[in-house]
Amino acid sequence: STRIIAIANQKGGVGKTTTAINLGTSLAMNNKEVLLVDFDPQVNATTGMGLRPDEGPAIDDLLLGRETAGTVVEETMVEGLHVVPGSRALSGLEIELATVENREFLLKESLESFRGYYDFVLIDCPPSLGLLTINALVAAGEVLVTLQSEYYALEGLSHLMETIRNVRRLWNPELDITGVLLTMVDSRLNLSREVKKEVGHFLGDRMFKTFIPRNVKLSEAPSFGVPALLHDARSKGALSYLDLAREVISR
Amino acid sequence: STRIIAIANQKGGVGKTTTAINLGTSLAMNNKEVLLVDFDPQVNATTGMGLRPDEGPAIDDLLLGRETAGTVVEETMVEGLHVVPGSRALSGLEIELATVENREFLLKESLESFRGYYDFVLIDCPPSLGLLTINALVAAGEVLVTLQSEYYALEGLSHLMETIRNVRRLWNPELDITGVLLTMVDSRLNLSREVKKEVGHFLGDRMFKTFIPRNVKLSEAPSFGVPALLHDARSKGALSYLDLAREVISR
Ligand SMILES: Nc1ncnc2c1ncn2[C@@H]1O[C@H](COP(=O)(O)OP(=O)(O)OP(=O)(O)O)[C@@H](O)[C@H]1O
Numbered sequence: 001s002t003r004i005i006a007i008a009n010q011k012g013g014v015g016k017t018t019t020a021i022n023l024g025t026s027l028a029m030n031n032k033e034v035l036l037v038d039f040d041p042q043v044n045a046t047t048g049m050g051l052r053p054d055e056g057p058a059i060d061d062l063l064l065g066r067e068t069a070g071t072v073v074e075e076t077m078v079e080g081l082h083v084v085p086g087s088r089a090l091s092g093l094e095i096e097l098a099t100v101e102n103r104e105f106l107l108k109e110s111l112e113s114f115r116g117y118y119d120f121v122l123i124d125c126p127p128s129l130g131l132l133t134i135n136a137l138v139a140a141g142e143v144l145v146t147l148q149s150e151y152y153a154l155e156g157l158s159h160l161m162e163t164i165r166n167v168r169r170l171w172n173p174e175l176d177i178t179g180v181l182l183t184m185v186d187s188r189l190n191l192s193r194e195v196k197k198e199v200g201h202f203l204g205d206r207m208f209k210t211f212i213p214r215n216v217k218l219s220e221a222p223s224f225g226v227p228a229l230l231h232d233a234r235s236k237g238a239l240s241y242l243d244l245a246r247e248v249i250s251r
Numbered sequence: 252s253t254r255i256i257a258i259a260n261q262k263g264g265v266g267k268t269t270t271a272i273n274l275g276t277s278l279a280m281n282n283k284e285v286l287l288v289d290f291d292p293q294v295n296a297t298t299g300m301g302l303r304p305d306e307g308p309a310i311d312d313l314l315l316g317r318e319t320a321g322t323v324v325e326e327t328m329v330e331g332l333h334v335v336p337g338s339r340a341l342s343g344l345e346i347e348l349a350t351v352e353n354r355e356f357l358l359k360e361s362l363e364s365f366r367g368y369y370d371f372v373l374i375d376c377p378p379s380l381g382l383l384t385i386n387a388l389v390a391a392g393e394v395l396v397t398l399q400s401e402y403y404a405l406e407g408l409s410h411l412m413e414t415i416r417n418v419r420r421l422w423n424p425e426l427d428i429t430g431v432l433l434t435m436v437d438s439r440l441n442l443s444r445e446v447k448k449e450v451g452h453f454l455g456d457r458m459f460k461t462f463i464p465r466n467v468k469l470s471e472a473p474s475f476g477v478p479a480l481l482h483d484a485r486s487k488g489a490l491s492y493l494d495l496a497r498e499v500i501s502r
């Protein structure tokens with residue numbers, strides 16, 4: 001069966017795209033078939049994998065029924081990792097879809113035909129709790145929350161959890177939390193250590209044991225259009241995502 | 252006359268709120284009367300100034316005509332810096348406003364009555380190019396773009412500039428760019444230095460001479476509900492915002 005995981009947090013810049021790309025790659029390296037869906041109009045997951053957005057069929061074509069599942073999927077340089085490219089046009093969709101009948105279910109319906117072909121489908125979400133992220137939470141069976149070890153990121157967590165509960169109640173009773181992943185952890189800083197302690201207290205075993213350290217190799221890799229595991233496989237950043245993949249597989 | 256400045260970038264986590272709070276504080280320390288408008292449903296600019304969101308009248312009340320300008324303004328611990336508190340309810344507004352007649356002008360109309368009372372009005376924007384940010388770009392006379400010295404942030408810049416041009420053409424011919432501010436610069440990293448060089452090349456004198464270094468005091472301050480200048484006035488982070496204020500005043 002196919003696990004569909006939304007990677008979400010409305011706080012901006014907390015490592016959603018970096019996690020989608022590097023967890024996707026690590027799962028593929030563990031012999032899983034993985035589909036990465038770029039559902040953010042910034043199209044960072046698309047360019048971060050070396051693809052050019054808005055050149056061929058993309059996620060908006062699939063959502064609006066202009067293309068079928070088979071025509072939007074692109075292969076990547078990672079064996080076993082495919083991508084549904086993103087599109088800038090997604091940002092206009094929020095307003096266009098506002099008055100459409102089943103607006104919360106469009107992505108869920110689009111992804112149905114991928115079930116059975118992939119072990120994992122990862123959905124990279126934009127930094128908001130608008131209609132795009134709601135669609136991702138309705139389409140997914142589980143949510144992986146990336147949490148930067150900073151004050152503002154911690155502050156937004158309760159709003160995100162409230163939204164997940166609402167989606168579960170209104171549209172998707174199966175929605176589960178895969179776990180909360182601490183990102184950009186700098187163990188030398190008090191702030192990082194304090195946030196880590198406080199979150200552990202508040203969330204307990206919903207936290208992944210793995211955390212992602214702040215590591216420049218993770219932020220350099222996208223400029224070469226490759227995941228960190230292809231940019232510098234021995235870096236702390238790349239290795240921490242391999243650990244995360246093993247933990248996700250065993251959950 | 253009152254300068255209305257939108258602090259914008261759809262890329263998440265690039266220092267918009269940190270700049271709104273600390274530039275606002277620095278301008279007030281230069282004897283300017285400043286109003287900070289929290290236009291992001293994450294309400295970080297509100298809590299970062301020690302105020303409690305969703306407790307009294309806020310920006311959504313002003314926008315929808317439920318309250319007047321005089322009743323939504325709150326004083327802060329910084330002399331000369333007032334805040335219009337944000338509201339989580341803003342995130343629902345995007346969908347609600349989708350079918351309203353003059354939906355792009357609602358903030359502009361709401362801020363009219365503040366003209367003449369403040370030297371500066373700073374608008375903290377959410378990480379998207381949706382209706383909220385469009386409203387801010389229509390209400391403002393100028394845009395300050397915060398740019399993190401990272402690859403994905405650089406990639407999104409052309410889309411932001413295109414949006415600014417569209418807003419200027421369609422709704423706000425006066426819209427100017429105050430400047431582009433490099434944030435979280437870590438001069439030890441190649442990536443930071445490379446981005447800085449490339450942006451200088453691409454943008455020339457639209458770049459502020461001042462840049463903001465990565466400095467933990469800037470990310471610690473919000474957990475105390477105070478701007479960095481009150482948390483640690485001698486820190487590199489706080490001092491760089493004083494430099495920025497002088498540069499903004501002289502532009
Ligand atoms: N562990 C890390 N160490 C160092 N840099 C990182 C790390 N994780 C992500 N980054 C960098 O930090 C920035 C923000 O990360 P990323 O873009 O993945 O976050 P995001 O949550 O997807 O942002 P958005 O909200 O805009 O979609 C990027 O420039 C990325 O390269």
Ligand SMILES: Nc1ncnc2c1ncn2[C@@H]1O[C@H](COP(=O)(O)OP(=O)(O)OP(=O)(O)O)[C@@H](O)[C@H]1O
Binds near residue numbers: 376
């Ligand atoms: N110069 C800096 N040095 C260190 N940390 C910083 C700096 N500027 C901002 N930060 C921290 O980085 C994180 C992102 O900054 P901030 O929240 O201001 O960005 P933003 O663009 O407003 O984010 P969003 O897109 O979610 O609104 C915050 O935790 C903040 O405290």
Ligand SMILES: [Mg+2]
Binds near residue numbers: 018044125
């Ligand atoms: Mg992203």
Ligand SMILES: [Mg+2]
Binds near residue numbers: 269291
């Ligand atoms: Mg912000």
